[in-house]
Amino acid sequence: MLRMAQATIGNSEFDRDTALTRRAVDGDRHGVHDVHLSAGWVIGRAVNGGYLLAVLGRALRADLPHADPFTITAHYLSASRPGPAVVRTERIRAGRGLSTGQATLLQRGADGTEVERIRVLATYGDLDRLTDDVRTTAEPPHLPPYESCPGSADAPGPVPPIAARLDLRLDPATAGWAVGAPSGRGEMRAWFGLADGRPADPLSLLLAVDALPPTAFELGLAGWVPTVELTAHIRHRPAPGPLRVSLTTRNLAGGFLEEDAEVWDSEDRLVAQSRQLAVAPLLGG
Known part of the structure; x- marks a missing residue:
């Protein structure tokens, strides 16, 4: 199974690379944070969208009275690059059980002006106060054992920098694209963890929802698949151990x-x- 945990929550590469330095606070509603976007989370020339979502999620956690993201919607406005960035937050509402805020991440463009990269609107709460009542027809994905699923070390060619930070093992049934034989189905499944063994928490779940290769690869399409909008719902604090992630494209x-x-x-x-x-x-791109 997965390697024994080495890093801990708060002391891991993920935590260091999403760390923020508070620059200013404007009353109790606005915050300004500096962050350095690490080149270790890059795919192609752009920073991974799930990593960016975690950065903004951390900023909102610092500036809202509740700690756990319940729902967060991000619009990706331009491609983020490794290097310095600024996160600005605004508290919109603070209630007894839920609080809502928005955040934006900006970087300097080639001409020196600020360029907005991503904007999010999120509602936070306390996952530990959720009820135990569960009524669902959803079922966990069926994956082969972890040891039977190929990882980045088994890739036939070069892998992006982010691959070294993830313990990602793909279901062989959804990895045909890696050897030039995509299934034609819009599916991707994998075991997921962080390479240094850091346990999962609500912030790393924001990374997990956007960390797998895109389903477009199994549809026989190659090339960059930039996200326009992403909405994530965090439903429960994860138990210790590996996560299973499934992606599906129907249309x-x-x-x-x-x-x-x-x-x-x-x-x-x-x-x-x-x-x-x-x-x-594009087909064959």
Whole structure:
């Protein structure tokens, strides 16, 4: 199974690379944070969208009275690059059980002006106060044993920098694209963890929903699949142990596709869901 845990929550590469330095606070509603976007979370030339979602999720956690993201919707406005960035937050509402805020991440463009990269609107609460009442028809994905699933070390060619930070093992049934034999189905499934053994928490779940290779690869399409919008729901604090992630695309039309993600923990609980709209690569691109 997965390697023994080495890193801990708060002391891991993920935590260091999403760390923020508070620059200013404007009353009790606005915050400004500096962050350095690490090149270790890059795919192609752009920073991974799930990593960015975790950065903004951490900023909102610092500036809202509740600690856990319940729902967060991100619009990706321009491609983020490794290097310095600024996160600005605004508290919109603070209630007894839920609080809502928005955040935006900006970087300097080539001409020196600020360029907005991503904007999110989120509602936070306390996952430990959720009831135990569960009524669902959802079922966890069936994956071969971890040891039977190929990882980045088994890839036939070069892998992006983010692959070294993840312990990602793909279901062989959804990895045909890696050897030039895509299944033609819009599916992707994998065991998921962080390479240094850091346990999963609500912030890392924001990474998990956007960390797998895109379903477009199994549809026989190659190239960048930039996210336009992504909404994630965090449903439960994950239990210790590996996560299972499944992605499904049912509709590719007009040059766009959707990806529905489910994240399941070691106790067969659905701990996160997401849907994103992304630009589909051109056939044979």
